[in-house]
Amino acid sequence: MSEFLLPALGHLCEPLNIVLMLAGLAGGIIIGALPGLTATMGVALMVPVTFAMDATSGLVMLGAIYVGAIYGGSNSACLICTPGTPSSVATTFDGWPMCQAGKADRALMTSLLSSSFGGIVGTFFLLFLAAPLARVALKFGGPENFWLCLFGLSSIAVMSSGNMFKGLVSGGLGMLVATIGLDPHVATPRFTFGYYPLIQGVEVIPAMIGLFSISQVLYLIGSYKPFIAQYNPTPGVFGIVARELLGKCKTVLLRSSIIGTFVGMLPGAGGEIASIIAYNESKRWDKQPDRYGTGITEGVAASESANNGVIGGALIPMLTLGIPGSAVAAVILGALLAKGIQPGFKVFTVTGDLAYTFILSQFAVNLLMIPVGLLLIRLLVRLLSIRLTFVAIGIVLLSVIGSYAIRNSMLDVWIAMFFGILGYFCNRVKLDTGAMALGIILGPMVEENFGKCVSLAKAPGSSVMQVFLDSPIAVALIFLTLLSLCTPFLMDLRRRRAAAEAGLPARPAPTSRADWLKDMLSGLFVLLVAAVFFTQLHELEDVGRNYALLLLAFITLMGIWLCLQGFRKRRFPAGGLASGDEEPVAxxxxxxxxxxxxxxxxxxxxxxxxxxxxxxxxxxxxxxxxxxxxxxxxxxxxxxxxxxxxxxxxxxxxxxxxxxxxxxx
Amino acid sequence: MKQRFFTTLALAALLTLIAAMPAQAVYPDKPVTMIIAFTAGGSSDVQARIMEKYWNKYVPQQKWVFVYKPGAGGAIGFGEIAMARKDGYTIGGINIPHLVIQALTQKAQFKVDDFDYICQVVNDPQCVVVRKDSKIKSAKELFDYAKANPGKLKVGLVGPNSGHHLMYLDARKKLGFPVTEVFYKGAADQNAALLGGEIDAMFGNLNDVMRSLEEMNVLALAAEKRNDFLPKVPTLKEQGYNILSDIRRAFVAPKGIPAADLAFLRETFKKICMDPDYLKDMKTAGQPAEYLDGAALLKHMQSLETEIRNAFAKK
Known part of the structure; x- marks a missing residue:
């Protein structure tokens, strides 16, 4: 290894490579920040360009775009509550409240520095531990991935504590929506409602553009505000945030980066899961978990360091085994193969020059990102000084082109529009759009791995129970999932105890006058969706049918429960009626x-x-x-x-x- | 007033038509749209980009405009090609047998007859693969083991209703191959499952297997003859198993483009496929090149159609 490092450093300092890194970063950040253009697309678009370069430079550039785009997604997450890439969903949880509180620069600075930190941690693992870690990643088969996805989904419970049932049903709805398209087990159309093009399914990106961007547009337009948010620049923000991150947030940063790297390594699981898991773990282990979601540095740091940690992780199995750890890594792998470079453990010896230049470039890119990002942040906060109406109209334009660009299909534009209205409705009745997005992302993975387990269980001498439970990793993940599901109750218990110690009576939070109506409406909506999907159920067979049936049953139960809750709240308003907490809507x-x-x-x-x-x-x-x-x-x-x-x-x-x-x- | 408006409109339309007439000079006199039914940067895209380099060499005056229409395993993009304007300015890449299977089993919006076939460019044979440390060292050992221990062997396939699935059904019919089949979403997942020990063996494409060759042992190829990429690997036929299976890539136009245009496209593509530099590029990219002209390709498609109809009907 050491014999390659010096020449690699030499390659890296070639002017062309430095230019490519800077250009890749800047381009990546812009692609990432635009809702709809994802890291995967940004990298894929530049693959043909690399055909004209030598392999090393091409790889360096693609790597820079990857890093830039994953970081870039946080900018729109903080400024307009729209994750630029699926990896930064969790960044909106605290980034957007920070922005609303006038601290946009702190949110952006936190995400820049944490991204850079996470990226460096990930690359560190890539450089020193690639071979052993790749072996660990291979231990994740169908059952392990199934439980990992459920663990990811269980985070909904932590995420929406206090509102858990609505969170869970939203996740269920997301999973149900994700079943539209080609049935993965028998490869026949499912839930297409007689409209053939729906066979391509509901892509995550257009659905997310709808749930976040367009619904946000509707919210903004309906608010009587002249600007998106107040903005009070903090002098010396770089120093303040850096000190804060390295001081009280260092545990959060390190833990999240490692979670990111690890999840990134697994084929199939990428930044969108890593950032959510990291966010939840940070919340769970915090002394005052209630602060999360109110706009704190830790929340943004957890999500952003994790999704950039994913990059180093995803490159580990790609380089050593030829198995990409994320969708972007898959595209980079394609570019490598087109150049005739064989991945494998030998990549570090036979083509060591290329491999080490690439790895070192990842360190360089993560450091260069700080000055490039600082420059772009200055430009981006200007957005807050543009009149809200114009910003909102602009977002619609970007949403349309972004959702179209995913598959060059107008259907996706309509999907985005549909989910925009749906998302707006959900926000009004307090259904959880974040949980719904998580359901859409994780649903197909849950189903796919469930199907694999069922197939594996058909082998003689094995049973479903055995397949699902017969590995230490699976058992550990089940334990974590259960822990995660219990967390809201534990948190509640702690809150009550604290209240008791302080001598206050334990009282439920006051419900607003419109609360019963919200529960009622969401319950009825959920039941309606279930009924619509139910009409299509007869077409299905096998695992696909059972899975859909399970989801529908869950959703129906939850819907009934929400309706009952609505009735109860109307008749027995707990904690007195609080009114006037609703913002007026135009x-x-x-x-x-x-x-x-x-x-x-x-x-x-x-x-x-x-x-x-x-x-x-x-x-x-x-x-x-x-x-x-x-x-x-x-x-x-x-x-x-x-x-x-x-x-x-x-x-x-x-x-x-x-x-x-x-x-x- | 209104009448005058319509007269003007009709006149304008006529003028446009006349203006468009002389445009039919020499094909191609404007850029040709190339529909790729998979994502940018994928294996199909990479291959088409290599073609593009040589198209620009032989037809420098007009470029290709790439349009990606991924979704439903290629079915969305194939449908777009079939339904495109039949003026010769929209062509696209297809994958075989995906297209045939989709046409027969998925209510797809196209049939095998909806295309004019330009030529085949890639023939990527299926391989029988085990892990390097597996006790099984040959295809015979694998098939014998499967027969002696029904259901014990776990075999990974990409699918369902795919080329891999088709080969598996064929093997089961001809050899009796009682194994536990597990489907994976794509080659990457399948490779990972084999390396991680979730499955014992798999049927995979040469192009995909090449990525993780260090860790795998390719037992045999389901092809007529050995492949230059792995010259030491025998074919199943050599070992007495009559199983042929492959994934092919080809280029097509919607059925009914002008005959002269189709002839031009076939001619040009043939020139490209015979170019030694093109063949070198294909080899570097790990794409097993095999040219087959339009007529022969159509014949292959039709025989495949019968085969697939039988295979999936009896499933």
Missing amino acids: MRRVAIIVAASAAYAAITPVLGFYPASALFLCLSAVVLNDTDGSPYVAACLLTLIMCLAVWLVFAVLLGVPTPEGMLFQ
Whole structure:
């Protein structure tokens, strides 16, 4: 190893490689920050570019994009409560409250420094422990992955403590939605409601764009605020955050980075699970878990260090075994193979030069990310000084192009719109969109691994119980899952004890007047969804049917429970009625933006993307204008700037195709 | 007023038509759209990108515009090709037997006859693979062990309803191959499961197996003849098992493009496939190149259709 390190360092200092690292980082951060463009896509788009480079430079650049994009996702998570990539869902939990409290710069700085820290920890493991860790990763087969996914899902309980049943049912709904498409066990269409294109299923990204971005747009438009959030810059924020991270957050940082690296190593499980698990573990072991979700540094640090830790982890099995640990690693593997480079343990000897240059470049990229990120943060916080209406309209545009770009399919745009309205409704009735996203992400993995276990159990001399329980890792994961499910009760117990010690009567939190209605509505909604899916059940067979049936039964029970809860709350309001905690909502503006967005999606295939976008931007900016001045100048300016920016980034820089129209191309 | 408007409109439409007429000069006189039914950066994309390099060499005046339409194991993209405008300016890559199986078993929106076949470019044979430390050292040992211990052997397949599944059904029919089958979502998962010991053996594509060759022992190829990538590995036929199975990549246009355009495409693709530099690039990328002309490919598709109909009907 040591004989390769010095020459590798030499390669790294070549001007071309430094330029590629910087460009890759900056491009990656932008891709990551835009909702809809994910790390996977960013890297995939640049693979053809690497064909013209030598293998090492190509790999260095792809690695830089990967790191940049995973970090970049946190920017939109903090600033507009929209995870830029699925890996930063957990970042919204504390990043967005921080931003709302006027501390956007602290949130962004925390995510930058924690990302860099997590990335370095992951790379450290990649450099020194790749071979033994790859062997450990292989121990995760069907049963282990099944329990890991359930462990991930159990975090919903911790995540939404106080609101656990709604969290669980939201997760269940997400899993149910994820069953739409091709049945993984018999490869026939399932829950397509007679509409063939639904066979491609509900992709995670468009659903998430809907649940987070578009629903956020509706929320913002409906709020009577002029700007997204107040912004009070903290002087010397870099030093303050750095001290805080290395001081009271160091345990959280280290633990989350290691969780990230480990989860990253497992084939199939990536940043989206790692960040949630890390966030929950931080919350669980904290002395005051109730602070989580109110906008604390630890929350952002946990999620962001974990998802960047994933990168080093995901590269371990990719380089040593040819098995990618994440979707992005799979794309990088493809680029490697196209260059004729064979992965394997020999990669560190036969092509040691390349391997070590790549690994060292990961260290360099994570360090370079700090200055690049600092520069971009300055630009990004400017977003908060743009009028909210314009930002919201802009997000709709990005959501449309982002969801289209995933599979170049207008269906995905409609899926995003649908989930946007759904997400808005869920937020109003306090169903948990985060849990729903987690269900959509983890659902297919749960089902797939469940199916594998059932197949494995068919071998003579083995049984379902044996397959599911016969490995120490599985048992450990079951234990962790149970612990996780108990946590809300333990937390509640601790809270009551603390209250008793302080001499206060243990009293449930006051319920608001509208609370019973929310429970009722969510219960009825859940039952409606279950009924709709139930009508399609007769088409299914085998494991696919049983799995769907199980989910439906769970959801129906929860729905009934929520309805009963609603009745109970109405008749016996616990803790007295508190009122006035509801923000006023401008329903007319919400309705306008919904109609405008739907019209936009509808005319896009006719007019083509740019004319439709210009029309949408201009008209909605005029109609939704909330200033006293003339709306026309601002609307035209917005239209011009947005269209130009989108054209530059998507068409010129990235070469992402935009929807074609019948009239204009 | 209204009438005048429509007259103007009709006139405008006529003018556009006339303006478009002389455009039919020499094919191709505008960029050709290439639909890839899998994600960018995937194996199908990499292969098409190599083709593109040589298309630019032989047809420098017009480029390819790549459009990715992934989803449902390729079915979405294949459907897009079948339904594309039949002007010769939309072509695409397909995978065989995926396309045939989808057409027959998944209510897909296309049939085998919905395409004009340009040519086949890759023939990626299936391999029988075990872990390097496995006690089983040959295909014969594997099949004998399976027969002596029904159900004991766990065999991993990508699927269901895939090329791997088809080969498995064939093996079961011809040899009696009583094993426990486990399906995986993709080759990466399947490789991981074999290396981790969850399964004892697997049927996998050469191209995918090559990634983890250090850890695996390829027992045999389900091909007519040995492959340059692994010249020491015997074929199943050599060992007395009549099992052939492969995944092929080909390029197609929607059925009914102008005959001259199809001829031009077939001619150009043939030139590319014979180019020694192209073959070298394919070898570096681990893509087992095998050219087959459009007519021969169509014949293969039709025989496959019968085979698949029988295999999955009796399942």
